[in-house]
Amino acid sequence: MKQTYAKLFSGAVLAGLLMLASCQSSYRLTRIDGSMITIDSVWDTHPDADAAALLAPYKAKVDSMMYRVVGTSEMTMDRGVPESLLSNLVADVLRNSAVQVLGKSADMGLMNMGGLRNILSEGKITCGNIYEILPFENSLCVLTVKGSVLKELFASIAIRMGEGVSGVRLEITKEGELLNGTIHGKPVDDDKLYTVATIDYLAEGNDGMNPLAKAEKRDCPPGLTLRSLFMDYVEQQTKAGKKITSRMEGRITIK
Known part of the structure; x- marks a missing residue:
């Protein structure tokens, strides 16, 4: 779960570092490392159990609404x-x-x-x-x-x-x-x-x-x-x- 959050918010973290470097003269940005991450079905292979349990009741409610048949x-x-x-x-x-x-x-x-x-x-x-x-x-x-x-x-x-x-x-x-x-x-x-x-x-x-x-x-x-x-x-x-x-x-x- 922590790794997923780190990857998803890496862009925000980078922006924060750049802002910090520009606003605080005592800091100096020396290096930036990054890589492309493909967001596809691979992320669903091993879902986080705690997150799935937390979202389950909300997913059930949304599914009950979205899968309701209204016509033909x-x-x-x-x-x-x-x-x-x-x-x-x-x-x-x-x-x-x-x-x-x-x-x-x-x-x-x-x-x-x-x-x-x-x-x-x-x-x-x-x-x-x-x-x-x-x-x-x-x-x-x-x-x-x-x-x-x-x-x-x-x-x-x-x-x-x-x-x-x-x-x-x-x-x-x-x-x-x-x-x-x-x-x-x-x-x-x-x-x-x-x-x-x-x-x-x-x-x-x-x-x-x-x-x-x-x-x-x-x-x-x-x-x-x-x-x-x-x-x-x-x-x-x-x-x-x-x-x-x-x-x-x-x-x-x-x-």
């Missing part, structure tokens, strides 16, 4: 551009979750591919699976934007060769240029106001979604994390006797 996936869903089963599903969940803010679904749902960190495998869905897919504390944000800004958003999505979208259809080129964009099957009106349900990270204009920073209005209610919204969706579908499913619909096509 009809198919394996992965992420990918220009669209994918998983990104379509999460964007739909976001758009429909806006009912908690607007009293109805948003005009558009938007989720970045980078925010989806694992696949949803066919079969049982556990809490742990959902945490693996959505590990970040991203929260729902419902934005109101002008049609002219929505067009800019479409162009930003085209540059990235696609993101998770719901409620819209985009046609883009292989070079990442926007050819056409519609919302609910209709052209975008520059002066009309539209609502976009997304996550707070994107609402701030991050990950290339700069136009969202131009929103006329934003509503980001506390406590509505994307992970909890997705969890609620899975549990509601399960109570209704339904499996979790998704479809490729040509939401973003490359011409």
Whole structure:
């Protein structure tokens, strides 16, 4: 156990020595020795018995939560551009979750591919699976934007060769240029106001979604994390006797 701690905190010890040497003129650093340590399954071969006993009750509690089955996936869903089963599903969940803010679904749902960190495998869905897919504390944000800004958003999505979208259809080129964009099957009106349900990270204009920073209005209610919204969706579908499913619909096509 002592050896493990010594190796894990060697960097902190070294930093402390350097600080000591710089702050105390009576000390002089004469030599630094170090080596690379591979952190892999070898460390689990001979676990420290005392540490394992100490952590056992906490591990049991976490496992009981993470291995709880909350639903069933009809198919394996992965992420990918220009669209994918998983990104379509999460964007739909976001758009429909806006009912908690607007009293109805948003005009558009938007989720970045980078925010989806694992696949949803066919079969049982556990809490742990959902945490693996959505590990970040991203929260729902419902934005109101002008049609002219929505067009800019479409162009930003085209540059990235696609993101998770719901409620819209985009046609883009292989070079990442926007050819056409519609919302609910209709052209975008520059002066009309539209609502976009997304996550707070994107609402701030991050990950290339700069136009969202131009929103006329934003509503980001506390406590509505994307992970909890997705969890609620899975549990509601399960109570209704339904499996979790998704479809490729040509939401973003490359011409």
